Amino acid sequence: MPPRRTRTARQERLGIELRKMREAAGLKATEAASLLGVNSVQISQIESGIAGVSEERLRRLAAHYACADEGLIAALVTMATGRAHGWWEEYRGSLPHPFLDLSELEHHASFRWDVDFLHVPGLLQTADYARALFSYVNPQFSDEEIQRWVDHRMKRRTIVERAEPIPYEAVIHEAALRIKVVDDGGTKAQLAHILSLSESDHVTVRVIPFTVTGFAGAGTAMVYAGGPVPQLDTVVRDTPHGTVFVDAEAQLSHFRTLFRRVEEVAFEPDRSRDFIHRLTKEL
Incomplete structure (x- = not known):
């Protein structure tokens, strides 16, 4: 999936929360990238909201980050994959x-x-x-x-x-x-x-x-x-x-x-x- 030209506030917030989660785990972007088999540029793009992330990858990152807050993880999954375009589009x-x-x-x-x-x-x-x-x-x-x-x-x-x-x-x-x-x-x-x-x-x-x-x-x-x-x-x-x-x-x-x-x-x-x-x- 090519990088987005523009980002919505929701997409930026999703990336921010994933970065917070990674930093709380004490991991660098390069370490997170190795967990997904991608390069650190792709992690940076996800965390800046430029690139999207699938549910499978998001949950894999959360598991490696030792995040046990299922409510937060489910909410992030919805932000990433479960919101159809609304009337504002x-x-x-x-x-x-x-x-x-x-x-x-x-x-x-x-x-x-x-x-x-x-x-x-x-x-x-x-x-x-x-x-x-x-x-x-x-x-x-x-x-x-x-x-x-x-x-x-x-x-x-x-x-x-x-x-x-x-x-x-x-x-x-x-x-x-x-x-x-x-x-x-x-x-x-x-x-x-x-x-x-x-x-x-x-x-x-x-x-x-x-x-x-x-x-x-x-x-x-x-x-x-x-x-x-x-x-x-x-x-x-x-x-x-x-x-x-x-x-x-x-x-x-x-x-x-x-x-x-x-x-x-x-x-x-x-x-x-x-x-x-x-x-x-x-x-």
Whole structure:
């Protein structure tokens, strides 16, 4: 199989996890290569996500690496061989790669946490809100291009609206709810949509009010996607240099702690719904 020209975040993550496994076993790439009867270049390509790996080879490597975590091995096998192309592939070539990587990541996630301070989280956005947001940020785009971005975002919402949705928690600052990305009618519809989703058993929405004192966590905006096993959790953050997928365990632990700290200062779900109701009446 020839090396890939481009790699998805999933393919890169699979390679990263195999490299972690090898390094934990104290083996060099040349030693791993000899186990498979290949050269070290092929191991490097697998670990960088440039080349794929079969289930038989992956399990052989895991055995030689003395990895006894069958849950992790099974999850890696699924990442390597068991994921068919999803709906997001129709947008390949017309949307940035991180958009597609996020779509795939959250489609297979076991749960999802969002923290946002300036905008309503993407999974809670209405089409009008998303369109206004994309149009403002990308004034050079045609209406057709903007609509494609909006359609993609609306399809992403299926993970919380499908028959078997994933557990979803969102912590939203009052500022994000008050900033009028759309007109009063659109803002009211956006708040009503959040309220409607928050009534679902699998959706939890908490609001951080302006009245909270001693809060300095506004820099913690993030997406946290639970993997099939905890080792495969991922944090997604937008930075001035682009979208970053975080997978190092120390950083994942850091962001889990930050999420709980932000969650602690937010209103409970019932009080948050009451708060959003009051905002709606102000419009």
